[in-house]
Amino acid sequence: MTTATTRTTWRRLKKNKGALIGIAIIALAILVAVFAYLIAPDGSPNANRMVVEIGGQRPGYSQLFLQLPRARKVRSAGFFNRLFAGDEDKYQYIPITNYQQQGDSLIIQKYIDEGLTERVALPISQTRWQEGAAKGDFKVVTKKFHLGTDKYGRDILSRLLVGVRVSLGVGLVTVxxxxxxGVMLGAMAGYFRGRxxxxxxxxxxxxxSIPTLLLVFAITLVLGKGFWQVFIAIGLTMWVSVARIIRGQVLSVRELEYVEAAKALGYSHTRIVLRHVLPNVMGPVMVVAASNFASAIVIEAGLSFLGVGVQPPQPSWGLMIKENYNFIITHNPMLALAPGFAIMLLVLAFNMLGNGLRDALQVKE
Structure with missing residues (x-):
């Protein structure tokens, strides 16, 4: 597209409130994905800090913890390592209900389950423990879980934030x-025609003719289960719509005067397709790309729910629903509904952006 066409498209897009809302949600999701480990309450790798004693708690749950240093020394991760992969916990977290210091011992009531505690005495020196202190071997803190905890006692909010990376990643790789x-095969079919x-x-x-999920299952079984495998599997199943659209557009464009002029000047087929045909048929592709992005997020969530997508402990919204769906019919449905709402919101954002692009580019369906 030319610069003038791009400006016209952007002016039309700015008048579409739904598209702007979609862009805002997508931009926020990208920022969250980049800085997930820095803003998540649980900044450990994959937000995988397990405290099984507090599993399945409701949103807004608060708990007192005794922090004990790990047996081995854990080095602090650098900024970029923390940004991309998180920072390994330097402490183990023991849930407690109350504590008191008696001489050289710290007496705690260890939380076991609702209404069940265990009295434990820890030998310490008075100078090596301070409540809430930044230094010392022992530290007592209160943590609040704004969206509750899953059945393993992991923070739902943290895993939800880190899980944005999987959803955006699968959409990007798939597109x-x-x-x-799709563009390569569609352009070849439309330009050369014939055989x-x-x-x-x-x-x-x-x-x-092959159902998408069935094809994804087959490719996943060949490539294996894992993070990148599911991305590639979904991408290899969603090029068909792009190819059909490109073929139809190229069939109409190849007969126009400027293409005939390029042929008369002796330009190669490759140059004609890349420099004269494709730039003028990319409008519909942008619309279908936004749609494919949304579809990829839903397919990845479905595969993870079925156990053939992203594997634990890596957080995926579909996997989070699978791990907590039994809470829907019990006392705490938000554990499964929170990632469901996140999927719905991000898919809706890409669909609104696709609709806005369709109107701005005046793509006919």
Missing amino acids: LISLSI TDDIIMWFINVIW
Whole structure:
């Protein structure tokens, strides 16, 4: 697209309030994904701090903890390591209900379960423990879990924030793979037509006839379970719609005068396609890319829920629903509803952006 076309598209897009709201939500999600470990209450790798005694607690739950230094010394991670992978906990967290110091011992009531505690005496020196102090071997702190804890006692809010990375990552990788394959095959089919078009369309129809989830299952079983495998598997199943759209657009554009002029000047087919055809058919592709981004998030969540997507302990919104869905019919449904609402909000944002792009680019369906 030319600079003038881009400016016109942006002016139209700014008039669409739904698209602007979608852009704002997506921008916020990107910021959260980048700084997740810095803003999450649990900044440990994968937000995987387990305190099983407080599992399944409601939103707003507060608990008193005794921090004990780990047996081995844990080095502090550098800023960039902490930004990308989190910082390993230097303490173990023991939930307590109350404590008191008696001579050289710290007497605690260790929290075991609702209404059940255990009295424990820890030998310490008075100079090595201070309540809430930054230094010393022992430290007592109060932590609040704004969205509650899962069945393993992990902070739901922290895992929700870190899980944004998986959802945005799968959408980005899926769109890149689907655009790369779809644009190439669609452009070849539409530009060369004839036998090339017949072969590519036959292949597209075969892939189109296979249910998406079934194809993803097959690819996942071949590539194995894991973080990158599920990204690639979803990407390899979503290029078909891009290819069909590109083919239709190229079929109409290849007959225009400027393409015929480029052929008369002796330009190569590669140059004509890359520099004269594709830049003028990318509007619909941008719309379908936004739609594919939203679809990829939903598919990844479904695969993780079924156990063939992202594997624990890495936080994924679909995996969080799987781990906590039994709480929906019991006393604490928010543990499963929170990641469900997050999926819904992010998918809605990309759909609103796609609708805004469709109107701004005046794409006909």
